[in-house]
Amino acid sequence: MTIVAIFLAAGVIALGAWTRLSDAGLGCPDWPGCYGHLDVRKAVAHVADVNSTDPGALREAHKTIPEMVHRYFASVLGLTILIIAALSWINRKRAKQPLKLPLFLVVLVIFQGLLGMWTVTMGLQPTIVMLHLLGGFTTLTLLSLLAARLYRWPEFLNDCDVRTLKPLAGLALAAVILQIALGGWTTANYAAVVCTELPVCESGWTEHLNFADAFIFWGHEHDLPDYEFGVLENDARTTIHVMHRFGALLVSLLVLTLVVRILRRAHSTFFRNFAGVILLLLLVQVGLGIGNVVFSVPLRIAVAHNFGAVVLLITLILFIRAINVKCTSARPGPNGE
Numbered sequence: 281m282t283i284v285a286i287f288l289a290a291g292v293i294a295l296g297a298w299t300r301l302s303d304a305g306l307g308c309p310d311w312p313g314c315y316g317h318l319d320v321r322k323a324v325a326h327v328a329d330v331n332s333t334d335p336g337a338l339r340e341a342h343k344t345i346p347e348m349v350h351r352y353f354a355s356v357l358g359l360t361i362l363i364i365a366a367l368s369w370i371n372r373k374r375a376k377q378p379l380k381l382p383l384f385l386v387v388l389v390i391f392q393g394l395l396g397m398w399t400v401t402m403g404l405q406p407t408i409v410m411l412h413l414l415g416g417f418t419t420l421t422l423l424s425l426l427a428a429r430l431y432r433w434p435e436f437l438n439d440c441d442v443r444t445l446k447p448l449a450g451l452a453l454a455a456v457i458l459q460i461a462l463g464g465w466t467t468a469n470y471a472a473v474v475c476t477e478l479p480v481c482e483s484g485w486t487e488h489l490n491f492a493d494a495f496i497f498w499g500h501e502h503d504l505p506d507y508e509f510g511v512l513e514n515d516a517r518t519t520i521h522v523m524h525r526f527g528a529l530l531v532s533l534l535v536l537t538l539v540v541r542i543l544r545r546a547h548s549t550f551f552r553n554f555a556g557v558i559l560l561l562l563l564v565q566v567g568l569g570i571g572n573v574v575f576s577v578p579l580r581i582a583v584a585h586n587f588g589a590v591v592l593l594i595t596l597i598l599f600i601r602a603i604n605v606k607c608t609s610a611r612p613g614p615n616g617e
């Protein structure tokens with residue numbers, strides 16, 4: 281069941297990215313239905329009707345589809361998490377049966393639903409959009425952690441030297457989380473295309489930094505009907521974009537140092553492979569980020585960049601879990617001693 285939930289959560293994240301990045305976030309201006317309809321086909325027909333009687337209405341029927349498909353998948357995921365929590369409760373007396381994590385996931389998925397509703401009803405308010413993205417990433421990460429606990433993966437650790445890497449791994453994880461939040465902030469404020477040059481931004485970018493306006497999280501002053509396509513001035517958007525680039529540099533330095541240290545300390549194939557996977561994910565993620573800039577954020581690259589971020593996050597969390605399990609130089613006995 282947890283594995284099913286993992287696939288569903290991954291699908292919901294990818295669909296959410298597709299919805300957001302194809303500017304379909306307001307494809308359905310109401311919630312939970314779309315123009316009052318729970319059936320997406322009726323919503324499409326409704327938009328077509330309105331457009332035929334009022335050609336100035338400019339409603340785009342195709343944008344209702346990603347939004348509603350995202351909502352359908354999210355509902356099934358919510359239901360699956362409820363079932364997981366119910367099963368954990370029923371089996372709570374069994375040894376090593378996790379209960380707090382499934383219950384926390386229920387609270388999280390309900391809060392995610394509320395954030396999804398506010399995303400629409402508050403007209404794509406950037407802080408809500410970013411929190412909704414972070415909530416989705418947290419859901420998938422915690423489900424992966426739950427699966428690792430249920431399947432007792434890894435069972436034991438026989439490479440005790442890698443445990444000394446805990447502080448560095450924690451630091452790399454914190455940097456990745458911050459970078460994900462900055463990425464979400466870049467998207468939510470439509471700051472992706474303000475810097476079209478590498479490595480930082482257009483020449484003279486240092487004169488176009490405005491930190492005061494770039495990080496206003498609530499109460500923006502604007503007279504637009506909603507936040508679609510952003511409400512910030514160019515300098516504030518440039519600042520956000522540039523911070524995401526510097527964030528990438530910090531993440532790269534920390535993650536590369538971690539990889540080198542793992543390779544130096546670890547003697548097991550398990551951890552050497554782990555280092556290889558982390559390195560590969562970092563390279564792919566930076567490559568996709570550069571692809572976003574060079575090709576002006578094509579939908580496929582942007583969705584892959586979103587997904588690459590969550591996979592990198594999960595891999596680091598699983599690495600930290602792996603270096604935290606009981607360390608023994610020999611395989612443990614049947615009772616775990």
Ligand code: HEM
Pocket residue numbers: 297300301413456459460461462463464466467468470471472473524525527528529531532565566567568569570572573577582583585586589592
């Ligand atoms: C190193 C690790 C990196 C991580 C973890 C990361 C993470 C993210 C995340 C989570 C988003 C939000 C995606 C979404 O809303 O769907 C994002 C957006 C973005 N990232 Fe990164 N990123 C990284 C590196 C880079 C690099 C190196 C560049 C460019 C050189 C870059 C350029 C962008 C751009 C332009 C966007 C906005 C995309 C849009 O609005 O459609 N990223 N990033």
